[in-house]
Amino acid sequence: MNENSATGDSLSGLHVLEYPYRRSLGPVLSRFFTDLRDRKLTGIRDASGRVLVPPQEYDPETAETLHEFVSVGPGGEVVSYSWVAEPRSKQPFDHPFAYALIRLDGADTAMLHAVDAGEESRISVGSRVRPRWAAEPGGSILDLACFEVEEEG
Amino acid sequence: MREVGIVSFAQSSALRERRNEVEILLPVAKEAVEASGMKRQEIGFTCSGSSDFLQGQAFAFVMGLDAVGAWPPVVESHVEMDGAFALYEAWVKIQTGEVDSALVYSFGKTSPGDLAEVLALQLDPYCVTQLWPDADSVAALQARLFMARAGLEERDLAEVAVRSRRAASDNSHAIVKGESDVETLLAEPCRSSPLRAHDCPANGDGATAMVIATGDRARALCDRPVWIRGFEHRIDAPALGVRDLTRAPSAQAAARAAGVHDDKLDFAELDAPYTHQELILRESMELPEDLEVNPSGGSLCTRVLFSCGLTRVGEAASRIASGAGDRALAHTTQGHCLQQNLAVVLEGE
Structure with a gap:
């Protein structure tokens, strides 16, 4: 191992501090992310008939296993938002943007994502948004790069 | 139910620390044990709350035992949660009849990471x-x-x-x-x-420790034991979009199950790291409008992650022990947007 070395009498080795877990997606999120790669948005119907997006494997109320996928979107509506004036390095943009809870058309629950609104005055509760897709899908939530605010009228 | 009383409580200053977790915890645990009047070897159980994610190392919590002394061997357990949930485990352990006393501690040092x-x-x-x-x-x-x-x-x-x-x-x-x-x-x-x-919460580094003991033992150890009369915790769905974020059903369920409304409260210590969360909790836990909340300033003014919930219990117990009230609610939250909530009802002797 070339990262390890002996200096005089003492051994030293590289120590990388991280949680190197790999996760599998399971039957429901596999479908969601496969569809997302193809620029389609998919939810799931829960026991009470609500459409959950992102889809959940189990009903949040009754814990029943859920099966019935439902196509939703691509447009949606802002349910709540917070304006990030000074983005942090890992966040989706290096210019100010909004995190928002977005209820996609045909969905009953909201999903969290970023909205590239340019400035805070362009977004409000009830704003219509549509997805901006990543040029190259990479198999993550970022295949949906962000949402953008639809022009009025 | 066995009667369980809070006998002693100690906390560190919550400032940004140069000392490591064990160095922060050691004097706090020592203070709580000494104030209890018991020798460490007499305490039946040790239970702690902290999160390895703050140290970025699996099993980092084990090092905390260096601060309480692991020899002669101790019976101990840990929760990857706030110390208030460690208190819950210790209380359950006492209810089983296996032990009559416990040391509960927690620590959180968030300043080295982002x-x-x-x-x-x-x-x-x-x-x-x-x-x-x-x-x-x-x-x-x-x-x-x-x-x-x-x-x-x-x-x-x-x-x-x-x-x-x-x-x-x-x-x-x-x-x-x-x-x-x-x-x-x-x-x-x-x-x-x-x-x-x-x-938003003022974050700091620190530790909290508490000693609890059963009925007559607690009476013999301190002037005014503070009894745990009700103790429950509940959780809501983790996905942010599937629940009504303006309410905290798990806080309501925990408060009701803990018997919060069985008698008049003198004050409450709520673990509300954000201003609006105090208002949501007051409403969800069905607290009277004129109830005094967070006489200590609460987690908004002093948040030591994974320790501030146990501190809420300790602050409430200290206030009752000093005679400034007879019955209080202490609360702890975990997760985002008040997802998981714990309620404990305290009463003075």
Whole structure:
């Protein structure tokens, strides 16, 4: 191992501090992310008939296993938002943007994502948004790069 | 139910620390054990709460035992949660009849890492974490929804901060304290709209420790034991979109099950790291409007992650032990947007 070395009498080795877990997606999120790669948005119907997006494997109320996928979107509506004036390095943009809870058309629950609104005055509760897709899908939530605010009228 | 009383409580200053976790914890655990009047070897069980994610190392919590002494061997356990949940485990252990006393401790040192990034790791790892929403922004989504539903303005949130900071003035451990006024606070820019810095917790490093014991043992050890009369915790769904973020059903269920409403409360210590969360908790836990909340200043003014819940219990118990009240609620929350909640009802002898 070339990262390890002996200096005089003492051994030293590289120590990388991280949680190197790999996760599998399971039957429901596999479908969601496969569809997302193809620029389609998919939810799931829960026991009470609500459409959950992102889809959940189990009903949040009754814990029943859920099966019935439902196509939703691509447009949606802002349910709540917070304006990030000074983005942090890992966040989706290096210019100010909004995190928002977005209820996609045909969905009953909201999903969290970023909205590239340019400035805070362009977004409000009830704003219509549509997805901006990543040029190259990479198999993550970022295949949906962000949402953008639809022009009025 | 076996009668279980809080016998002693200690906490560190919550300032940013150069010392490591064990060095912060050692004097606090020692103080609690000495104040209990028991020798460490006489205490039946040791239970701790902390999170390895803050240290970035699996099983980092085991090092905490260096601070309490692991020889002669101790019976111990740990929860990857706030120390208030370790207190719950210790209380259950005593209810089983296996032990008659316990030392409970917790610690959190958040200053070496980027807390906003660490807390993003407790969100849905597939659909949310990779967007790296910081905890303040996630709380802000909840605040905007709650303000709209309850008809509140940013001024109403600032008033919670003003009152909390004033209450914290007498708390030597508080990070943020003193007189402030709503106009000055509202003149500051938003951190993550609609929240400003005063709406968000003042984070620090620290440790908390507590000793509990059964009925006559507790009476023999201290003048006024503070009895745990009810103790429950409940949890809501983790996905942010599937629940009504303006309410905390698990806080309501925990409060009811703990018997909060069986008798009059003198005050409450709520673990509400954000101003709007205190208002949600008051409503969800069905507390009287005129109830005194957070005479210590609360977690808004002094948040030591994974320790501030146990501190709420300790602050409430100390206040009752000093005679400044007879019956109180202490509360702890975990997760984003008040997802999981614990309620404990305390009563003086």
